[in-house]
Amino acid sequence: MNPRAILESGMEMGCRPWPRFMLDAARWQALAPGEELSLLGLWGEVGFAHAAFLDEARMEVLLASVPAHDGRVPALSPRWPSAALFERALADLWAITAEGGTDARPFLDHGRWPLLGPLSGRATPQPPGVTPMEFLPAIGEGVHIIPVGPIHAGVIEPGHFRFHIQGEIIVRLEVRLGYTHKGTLSLIQGKPPRAAARFAARLSGDSTVAHSLAFARAAEAALGVEVPPRAFALRAAMLELERLHNHLNDLGFIANDAAFAVIHARCGWLREGLLRAIAAAFGHRLMMDRVLPGAVAQDIAAIPGLLVALAQVAAELPGLLAQYESHASLQDRVLGTGVMTAALVQQFAPGGVVGRAAGRGFDARLLTGELAPEALILQSSADVDARWRQRHAEALQSIEFLQALLPALPDSGLSVTLPPQGGEGVALVEGFRGECLAWMRLDGGGVIEACMLRDPSWLHWPLLEAAVIGNIVADFPIINKSINGSYSGVDL
Amino acid sequence: MLIPRLLRRLLSRPLTDPAPRPTAPEIISELRARLEEASHTRLGRSLSIRQVDAGSCNGCELEINALQNVAHDLERFGLRFVASPRHADILLVTGPLTRNMAEALTRARAATPEPCWVVALGDCAVDGGVFRGSYAVLGGVEAALPVDLVIPGCPPTPEQILEGLLALMDANA
Numbered sequence: 001m002n003p004r005a006i007l008e009s010g011m012e013m014g015c016r017p018w019p020r021f022m023l024d025a026a027r028w029q030a031l032a033p034g035e036e037l038s039l040l041g042l043w044g045e046v047g048f049a050h051a052a053f054l055d056e057a058r059m060e061v062l063l064a065s066v067p068a069h070d071g072r073v074p075a076l077s078p079r080w081p082s083a084a085l086f087e088r089a090l091a092d093l094w095a096i097t098a099e100g101g102t103d104a105r106p107f108l109d110h111g112r113w114p115l116l117g118p119l120s121g122r123a124t125p126q127p128p129g130v131t132p133m134e135f136l137p138a139i140g141e142g143v144h145i146i147p148v149g150p151i152h153a154g155v156i157e158p159g160h161f162r163f164h165i166q167g168e169i170i171v172r173l174e175v176r177l178g179y180t181h182k183g184t185l186s187l188i189q190g191k192p193p194r195a196a197a198r199f200a201a202r203l204s205g206d207s208t209v210a211h212s213l214a215f216a217r218a219a220e221a222a223l224g225v226e227v228p229p230r231a232f233a234l235r236a237a238m239l240e241l242e243r244l245h246n247h248l249n250d251l252g253f254i255a256n257d258a259a260f261a262v263i264h265a266r267c268g269w270l271r272e273g274l275l276r277a278i279a280a281a282f283g284h285r286l287m288m289d290r291v292l293p294g295a296v297a298q299d300i301a302a303i304p305g306l307l308v309a310l311a312q313v314a315a316e317l318p319g320l321l322a323q324y325e326s327h328a329s330l331q332d333r334v335l336g337t338g339v340m341t342a343a344l345v346q347q348f349a350p351g352g353v354v355g356r357a358a359g360r361g362f363d364a365r366l367l368t369g370e371l372a373p374e375a376l377i378l379q380s381s382a383d384v385d386a387r388w389r390q391r392h393a394e395a396l397q398s399i400e401f402l403q404a405l406l407p408a409l410p411d412s413g414l415s416v417t418l419p420p421q422g423g424e425g426v427a428l429v430e431g432f433r434g435e436c437l438a439w440m441r442l443d444g445g446g447v448i449e450a451c452m453l454r455d456p457s458w459l460h461w462p463l464l465e466a467a468v469i470g471n472i473v474a475d476f477p478i479i480n481k482s483i484n485g486s487y488s489g490v491d492l
Numbered sequence: 493m494l495i496p497r498l499l500r501r502l503l504s505r506p507l508t509d510p511a512p513r514p515t516a517p518e519i520i521s522e523l524r525a526r527l528e529e530a531s532h533t534r535l536g537r538s539l540s541i542r543q544v545d546a547g548s549c550n551g552c553e554l555e556i557n558a559l560q561n562v563a564h565d566l567e568r569f570g571l572r573f574v575a576s577p578r579h580a581d582i583l584l585v586t587g588p589l590t591r592n593m594a595e596a597l598t599r600a601r602a603a604t605p606e607p608c609w610v611v612a613l614g615d616c617a618v619d620g621g622v623f624r625g626s627y628a629v630l631g632g633v634e635a636a637l638p639v640d641l642v643i644p645g646c647p648p649t650p651e652q653i654l655e656g657l658l659a660l661m662d663a664n665a
Contacts, residue, residue, distance in 0.1 A: 112594070112595075113627055114627060115627055118627050118628070150593065150596045151544055151545075151596055151600055153575035153576075155543045155560075155573060156545070156550075157545050157548070157550050157553065158544075158545050158546075158547075158596065178592055179547070179590065179592045179593050180545070180548065180587065180590055180592070181547075181592055181628045182547055182629055183627050183628035184623075184626075186626060186627060186628075187622070187623065187625075187626055198622050202549040202551070202623075203549065205548070205549040205550040205551025205553075205647065206551070206554055208549075208551065249554075265561070265562050269562050269563060271558075272558060272561050285555070285649060286554065288551065288646065288647075486550065487550070488550050
């Protein structure tokens with residue numbers, strides 16, 4: 001039986017627009033990769049584990065659930081290695097053990113919360129005392145350890161990197177996250193979507209539009225409503241503006257990690273011009289809280305200023321590419337650095353720039369028709385260079401979209417009433433990092449009963465650990481920046 | 493040839509002068525006063541900042557980084573970011589203080605030499621912001637450290653951050 005048939009043999013649970021099937025443990029256990037079914041995410045709810053898959057052939061999302069009898073479900077990680085991180089969070093937050101999983105160590109829970117299994121519905125007091133995390137070993141002559149973080153040298157988010165080094169070469173890296181765990185999901189539960197939107201907007205500040213939009217679309221799907229055309233178009237514009245300002249940021253910071261200051265300075269300047277135009281247009285530099293369930297918070301102003309800023313970026317990007325290509329010192333740092341093997345890319349099915357720079361032809365905008373399949377941009381070398389070029393090409397493409405969209409915004413209202421009723425919805429939105437997944441189920445009064453916000457970085461962090469192996473320690477920052485995982489997005 | 497020379501050196505007095513006698517305490521205190529005055533003139537308008545993310549969503553970090561772009565050019569005001577708390581005069585703390593970051597933050601403060609100012613940046617750092625009341629959050633930065641200056645906003649714009657930092661510098665000049 002192929003995995004799609006196994007999924008569809010379960011009872012349909014009424015999720016929109018993509019179905020969720022309830023499986024028994026045996027069928028859940030029988031799920032295996034194949035038929036281009038990749039794992040998007042895995043999370044919990046009181047009494048259940050849920051997984052989201054992508055059918056890459058049909059470009060459809062499929063959800064599956066399994067009851068957690070006695071707090072246990074069969075593990076997916078022996079078949080999908082990307083499930084391991086999710087299973088650790090499943091145990092930490094929902095106290096659901098993935099039986100037969102490949103990694104049972106805690107992940108988000110550092111032993112410092114007052115509760116064990118805070119989302120399990122039967123949380124118990126955390127025993128006193130903090131157990132230090134056990135890192136995976138590396139054995140060999142002359143292997144030594146470099147512990148880094150949680151506070152890093154730059155202005156970035158906290159996380160702990162444990163390097164095992166032989167000479168200059170990285171033998172193993174393990175990333176420990178969870179430092180910015182804020183209990184976001186627990187704060188979302190029990191609130192209506194409008195009131196909970198501010199938490200989606202603050203899951204990962206750089207992806208505030210993408211996560212807000214995924215959250216809003218999931219709520220709208222659950223309630224069976226659609227926003228008016230102008231709100232739809234404004235959301236699309238904000239999503240592309242967010243992609244553009246973040247891609248400019250990354251293009252600059254990757255070059256900066258190779259000590260190539262010119263590109264960093266120019267990208268910083270272009271991004272600042274864009275952010276100022278965005279602030280004039282939407283009233284907030286990062287467009288935080290501008291996308292709400294059933295609405296956009298305000299209409300756009302100062303479109304001409306935005307177009308001027310976009311034209312400035314469009315005019316300078318080709319020159320930056322020429323600079324990037326013509327400096328051997330920079331090329332030497334990026335070419336062949338931090339390569340992801342094709343096998344790992346296939347197994348982990350990463351989205352976003354990371355996936356497309358490795359030739360994986362997926363973009364969540366394909367699912368909704370926002371991006372035509374022939375417009376998909378891909379690279380093949382899966383190294384720092386490919387990821388830089390991918391961002392550069394996508395930035396230009398976003399500008400083209402915006403230049404076509406902004407002068408031709410449809411006229412309509414900006415919001416739709418959200419009926420206070422039950423329902424279940426899921427959405428996938430292509431943020432600058434990759435696909436942001438939001439799932440929620442509302443009870444009869446329109447209050448969120450269960451929810452998951454899955455940042456694309458869940459699939460990127462394990463690939464960072466793999467991509468740095470065999471590289472020199474000094475190249476770690478540039479590899480890390482080229483992937484640019486979100487800490488807060490995963491920490492929840 | 494070598495061995496007799498080595499022996500001669502071993503048995504003779506060292507070429508290095510002996511250490512000077514201890515200086516009189518009054519001279520030392522006078523020197524100290526002069527040094528303080530000079531350092532204030534020279535360094536009084538220069539502060540090193542160690543940024544600590546104590547649980548933010550990374551929105552504040554984006555704007556702090558923007559402060560260093562060519563448009564804002566933070567360094568022209570004598571403010572610069574440093575990699576270690578040991579080199580810092582200011583701890584610039586963002587985020588609601590998560591339980592998982594509390595120890596790292598207090599250890600960073602312990603590693604910062606006196607005098608040290610703690611700046612809470614962003615609504616979350618002020619009082620936990622929207623995350624106040626979560627099981628995973630202790631509250632604002634004040635839950636772990638005394639705070640000298642608060643820069644609210646979600647996130648504050650680079651101009652607002654700059655304004656706050658310059659005010660701190662003026663207050664201590």
